[in-house]
Amino acid sequence: MKILAIMRKELESYFYSPVAYIVFSAFLLIVGYLFWFILIASKYASLEPTLYNAAFVLLLATPVLTMRLISEEKKNKTIELLLTSPISPAEIIAGKFLACLLLYIMLLALTLQYPLVIASYSPNFDWGPVISGYLGMILLGCAFISVGLFTSTLSENQIVSAITSFGILLLFWMFGFAKDVLDNAFGQILENLSLFERYADFLRGIIDTGNIIFFVVFTLIWLFMATRLLESDRWR
Amino acid sequence: MIELNNLTKYYDNFRALNNINLKVEKGEILGLLGPNGAGKTTAMRILSCFIPATSGTAKVAGFDVFEDSIEVRRRLGYLPETPPVYMDMTVESYLEFVGKIKELNKKEREKRIEIVLDRLGLVNNRDRIIGTLSKGYRQRVGLAQAMIHNPEVLILDEPTVGLDPNQIIEIRSLIKDLANDHTVILSTHILSEVSASCNRVVIINEGEIVAEDTVTNIENKALEKPSWHIILKPAEKQDWKQVITNIEGSELIAVSNQDNVYDFTLRLSNKDDFDSLFSKITSEGAIFRCIEPIKASLEDVFTKLTSTDETKEKPVSTDENKIKETSTDESKGKQTSTDEGKEEK
Structure with a gap:
């Protein structure tokens, strides 16, 4: 109930401000371009390369969506209202996470036109990888949002929040590079931590429980840290 | 609760x-x-x-x-x-x-x-x-x-x-x-x-x-040290400042002068000192255009509450004698009226 109240308020305020509209248009413009360009260049009825590249655009877009979540409350002192109301930090974080996830899913839903376009021209289009790809994108979004929510709790400056979030996400993206360089256990560990290696599996149509668990645990860890950080204001 | x-x-x-x-x-x-x-x-x-x-x-x-x-x-x-x-x-x-x-x-x-x-x-x-x-x-x-x-x-x-x-x-x-x-x-x-x-x-x-x-x-x-906002038109060549400074514990604050009309804040350590002061100054022909008791401000409360007891008590005893010497009926009347004004406020 209280989580839903936070979620609704947060979702509404996304659309009161220009941020959501700007991120939506930029994302759709870039993904539209990617879709057209990749289709023309490869002449291959697959969505995999488009979705793979779209994930990088999402990496850049999500911190912009998450940066204000807690930072703005701290800056405008509305955090005093939330923290002095009978609502726990976990509920605040959960409500905000769900609001941003819902917005993110709306954004993804707007890209469903591309598989529909391909499917209408190719009668035996394989929907499997598309469905698993979108599942992967949602899980990836959970991971992005949880990191962004954590960094938003760190600072009352939205820009600082966004940049810290970019940094952390890029790092987790680049962990995947290690497998080509380090042929040992350490390289293996880094590869396992890579968000994008796991995401690529989904795009190939593989739904691996290990990958799902990884994303869920990854998200919960960051959300937990965000909650503790928000709570710590009360006992620090 | x-x-x-x-x-x-x-x-x-x-x-x-x-x-x-x-x-x-x-x-x-x-x-x-x-x-x-x-x-x-x-x-x-x-x-x-x-x-x-x-x-x-x-x-x-x-x-x-x-x-x-x-x-x-x-x-x-x-x-x-x-x-x-x-x-x-x-x-x-x-x-x-x-x-x-x-x-x-x-x-x-x-x-x-x-x-x-x-x-x-x-x-x-x-x-x-x-x-x-x-x-x-x-x-x-x-x-x-x-x-x-x-x-x-x-x-x-x-x-x-x-x-x-x-x-x-x-x-x-x-x-x-x-x-x-x-x-x-x-x-x-x-x-x-x-x-x-x-x-x-x-x-x-x-x-x-x-x-x-x-x-x-x-x-x-806070009112133990009473203050007044005063606008005074002294008689010619009157040394009114001396009259005030002669009273022990008195303070003149923010004195400004325009066409020989003085505007200032007077602070006394004893309220009753005002009687003598008033009669002394008016007897020489000066005119008070404004006497307004200043209500306790937060600053006064603080000064009062944080000051030590020694500084509070010293002036009081010496001033009482002076009032007896110089108070007149006229000044008493005036003083009572300002007192009433103070209470009304």
Whole structure:
């Protein structure tokens, strides 16, 4: 109930401000371009390369969506209202996470036109990888949002929040590079931590429980840290 | 209803509160008075569970603010220094949101929203975006937020800041009305604010309670060193300043002179010295154009409360003799009338 109240308020305020509209248009413009360009260049009825590249655009877009979540409350002192109301930090974080996830899913839903376009021209289009790809994108979004929510709790400056979030996400993206360089256990560990290696599996149509668990645990860890950080204001 | 025991708060090495002990009974309006940085906001933030105390305990309605923080927050309405409003929401949707997170169900929410909108004069502004409201109206929305769940305890950090005089009067009477079934703590650095709405005052300075009393007592204490605002047209070649400075413990403050009319603040260590002074100056042909007793300001209260006893007592004894020597009937009359004026104010 209280989580839903936070979620609704947060979702509404996304659309009161220009941020959501700007991120939506930029994302759709870039993904539209990617879709057209990749289709023309490869002449291959697959969505995999488009979705793979779209994930990088999402990496850049999500911190912009998450940066204000807690930072703005701290800056405008509305955090005093939330923290002095009978609502726990976990509920605040959960409500905000769900609001941003819902917005993110709306954004993804707007890209469903591309598989529909391909499917209408190719009668035996394989929907499997598309469905698993979108599942992967949602899980990836959970991971992005949880990191962004954590960094938003760190600072009352939205820009600082966004940049810290970019940094952390890029790092987790680049962990995947290690497998080509380090042929040992350490390289293996880094590869396992890579968000994008796991995401690529989904795009190939593989739904691996290990990958799902990884994303869920990854998200919960960051959300937990965000909650503790928000709570710590009360006992620090 | 509210109980603070040995409450101490450090921000790093800065001591914001030192061993505060305080009890507030149900239905009481307590004024926390102090200059900026005295620790008022810190104390209120601890009570409202926003920040923890370094040591000591605070209880609201029997619940510890740290141990049973959620229970305390259910019973408490808090208006911080900056009204915690979302600039992009309308007044009504904001109160709707606050009602939800304060655990009101739909029916109660609708009822309470109407009540607080009405009590705070916001009915005509219910559909306005908060960001477009003036500071005074935002303050009202902030108050509405604190009252929405009809809490037992209200903590108001400078509730009348930014309001115009009419609104201040409205809000003060609102706070007085609330006192019947609520316990209110409000902070301010304006003495008249406290005298208008509070039963009891606690004065804090540098994190310590320096006085705890009723409003009248506090004001009287401050008036031990009475002051007047005076506009004087002295007789020609009269050395009026000498007359004043001859009185022990007298002070002349902010003297300005325009066309041989002097405007200044006079401070005496003994109220009765004024009689002699008045008669002496007028007997030489000077005219008083204005004699206005200055009411105790917060600064006076502080000087009074923090000054040592030695400096207070010294001048008094010597001055009494002087009054007997020089007082005349005329000056007595004048003095009584200024006294009356003082009391009326």
